[in-house]
Amino acid sequence: MELIKDLEWRGIIYQQTDETGLTDLLEKEKIALYCGVDPTADSMHIGHLLPFLTLRRFQKHGHRPLVLVGGATGLIGDPSGKKEERQLQTLDRVLHNADCIKNQLTQIFEFDGDNGAVMVNNYDWIGKIDMVTFLRDYGKYIGINYMLAKDTVASRLETGLSFTEFAYTILQGIDFNHLYDHHSCKLQIGGSDQWGNITTGLEMIRKSHDGDTKAFGMTIPLVTKSDGTKFGKTEGGAIWLDPEKTSPYEFYQFWINTADTDVVKYLKFFTFLEREEIEALEESVASEPHLRKAQKKLAEEMTRLIHGSESLEQAIRISAALFSGAVNTLSAAEIKLGFKDVPTYERESSDEIGLVELLIEAKISPSKRQAREDIQNGAISINGEKVTDVAYTVSDNDKIEGEFLLIRRGKKKYTLIK
Known part of the structure; x- marks a missing residue:
């Protein structure tokens, strides 16, 4: 054209x-x-x-x-x-x-x-x-x-x-x-x-x-968002091109969270995709929005352009692990990127501790009774693996690359334990 x-x-x-x-x-x-x-x-x-x-x-x-x-x-x-x-x-x-x-x-x-x-x-x-x-x-x-x-x-x-x-x-x-x-x-x-x-x-x-x-x-033209909020801003601030200021994972997440009402405009503005492919993605937004094909393509194109293919693959890997809960597939560095904003608890001691006690100490569960119920009901995972033994002891073996462990309560409530 x-x-x-x-x-x-x-x-x-x-x-x-x-x-x-x-x-x-x-x-x-x-x-x-x-x-x-x-x-x-x-x-x-x-x-x-x-x-x-x-x-x-x-x-x-x-x-x-x-x-x-x-x-x-x-x-x-x-x-x-x-x-x-x-x-x-x-x-x-x-x-x-x-x-x-x-x-x-x-x-x-x-x-x-x-x-x-x-x-x-x-x-x-x-x-x-x-x-x-x-x-x-x-x-x-x-x-x-x-x-x-x-x-x-x-x-x-x-x-x-x-x-x-x-x-x-x-x-x-x-x-x-x-x-x-x-x-x-x-x-x-x-x-x-x-x-x-x-x-x-x-x-x-x-x-x-x-x-x-x-x-x-x-x-x-000035780039705008359909909801009236400023483009390129999140609660955490601007989306920078410097990977030290905005990680490739965060950069990828910004684009993949684009609203349906904005995604086709952004595909036209920011990507080098041909007209036929953009129009096909526009049809997907209208007929199968739950698949989010347009958002995924936008995030892939932009992350690859600014940060390269290797960083794109890492961002996709982190996103997939967080969605599935399989965080045990991630490295310590990737967990730091993916869980940058989750609550963090830093223990003064590196000694072994019972899981029930740790849940109380880190304020993950409100009481010992609730902690035991959470464990028995399969609501507690350590580094992506469910733990159902109320007598389980957390030790150095649970640390990811010797740095920290990640506890999940329920489907989405994560806490990083250092």
Whole structure:
């Protein structure tokens, strides 16, 4: 399917500066295009993904992606969508964050071949500009009235906007202009909140070049959930791409728990599945929702893309063990991932202890009588194995890899004993 038509079918295009001109350009030539992220943290989260995955779609159609990490703009902070000014970070911290984010972006793009992606950091050119050069060579192209008309600026005039933030859009304009000159970049894409910054870049390119310039902008819609809650957030916080912040298992679980009302939209937005397969999954959601085929496919595609096949297999293995109760098939490390949020009891002593006493001590059962009944009724499992002997003694032999044991009462109530 033609690229623009595919993007339209997926609902990925929100705004374009010149729809006809861009379509004509893409039909005639392979272009360079860019998308950027400011390294305000040492990891991206899934809210950053859609523009970069859209950039990847262009690469799959033969175009060259320029992947920009904003080492310079990250020192300032984009005011877009913010009600108050960000806290400024040190140069060392921002450059550290940039290196971390670069590693994550390598999971998404191909960097080899005729249209291999190019990673750039705007600190390499903005960091060399002195104040006089900034004012003379760039500031003169962007009028104050033009900037005041930007939603980003207008929305903050009453509550306060520093000159630092006010000038941010010019820095992004310098980026687009630099990439236009040095990489023949013809298109910038970004989230819907980046429209003002993208058009500033186009204005700078137009005014700083003689003759007919061809550059375009495209924005991606804000990803929303049908229940009105914020996409990419859980009770535990953001869903990060860094496996140390959000484990591949937790990442997998986020996607597999997608609501039926959202899953087809997310398959279109985030996966590279063909239209026919997505439509078949959409039919499955309507006719056999209990099978959750669409959610499983979404979780598999996203986890494999960001964390690789090995991490995907581990996430599936943990999920299957938790569903079946066969936790004895998991390693200690996998149990830590799967049972990260379950109640934990840490014993002061590592001595042997009767199971009844341990159930009381760890507050798993409310009384000795109830503990005995739970054991006799088969309601207590240690590391996935039922224990029905009320005289059972818990010892070092029960520890998983010498670290801990996992007790389950009933079907779902787990406690980790350290």
